[in-house]
Ligand SMILES: Nc1ncnc2c1ncn2[C@@H]1O[C@H](COP(=O)(O)OP(=O)(O)O)[C@@H](O)[C@H]1O
């Protein structure tokens with residue numbers, strides 16, 4: 001479920017009066033998503049997504065997220081474009097929440113990605129990294145090493161209830177990753193940081209757009225690629241699929257060549273990307289009250305991915321070597 005805030009008709013009409021988008025024809029809550037309240041709004045002129053930002057999104061981050069969508073759209077990336085009100089602003093208030101309207105993107109997300117989908121993704125991710133250059137606002141990654149340590153502290157003493165030994169494994173992994181990440185000096189800029197299949201739309205076999213930039217931040221480009229490899233290149237049974245990984249890495253490298261340092265760091269980045277989602281899922285798993293209308297995601301899926309990366313000695317473990 002992702003409608004935390006219900007919007008009465010009269011509040012919607014008052015909100016829309018500030019825009020040149022016509023009048024509402026239909027207005028429906030969207031069940032998918034976890035962070036914010038999203039509505040599909042059809043007006044007499046077009047279709048839009050209306051989002052009310054809920055408590056996990058910092059109000060102070062919204063200019064970064066909305067400004068980034070404008071910056072990327074202006075550079076040809078297909079992503080939602082914030083709709084300007086008549087006064088030129090893109091951020092308003094609705095039902096006591098910060099709220100914005102963005103353009104609707106056609107397409108569907110793929111439940112079972114193939115190597116061809118992964119190649120499309122690799123190309124689009126490199127295009128996103130290139131298009132993000134020159135974006136003037138900065139947002140440090142709150143879910144990098146310091147964020148992982150804070151999440152681990154929140155879960156400490158409770159994780160073994162999810163699977164025995166998890167507390168110690170997390171502590172050992174962070175002892176390894178904290179100095180390893182501190183020693184990295186990789187090409188960085190704006191990254192999406194959550195480009196899972198549900199945030200990538202396809203029309204047929206062609207990628208048609210990217211959504212959900214609410215974890216976007218400044219970090220290493222290759223870390224974003226590692227997040228994608230984790231999210232796209234493992235099969236539902238948990239096995240790593242080298243054909244998907246090779247397709248993703250090759251397509252990315254063809255569009256934005258990876259440096260030797262990025263290639264050498266890839267197994268470390270993949271471990272970091274795995275612990276990041278292991279920890280956020282774990283804390284959500286432990287802290288979400290029974291019966292809450294939020295889909296809890298399995299932390300152990302990411303424990304299995306982490307174990308795979310712990311065995312990887314080089315990027316060759318992912319089925320790809322640089323040409
Ligand atoms: N610009 C858009 N165009 C079309 N559908 C969208 C758009 N933005 C969001 N959606 C729909 O809303 C759902 C939830 O959006 P998302 O941004 O992933 O929510 P959350 O940030 O709450 O996880 C998506 O799965 C998609 O179906």
Ligand SMILES: N[C@@H](CCOP(=O)(O)O)C(=O)O
Pocket residue numbers: 033034035194196198199212277280281297
């Ligand atoms: N991709 C994250 C959860 C965030 O969900 P989204 O709907 O905002 O993409 C995970 O899988 O843990």
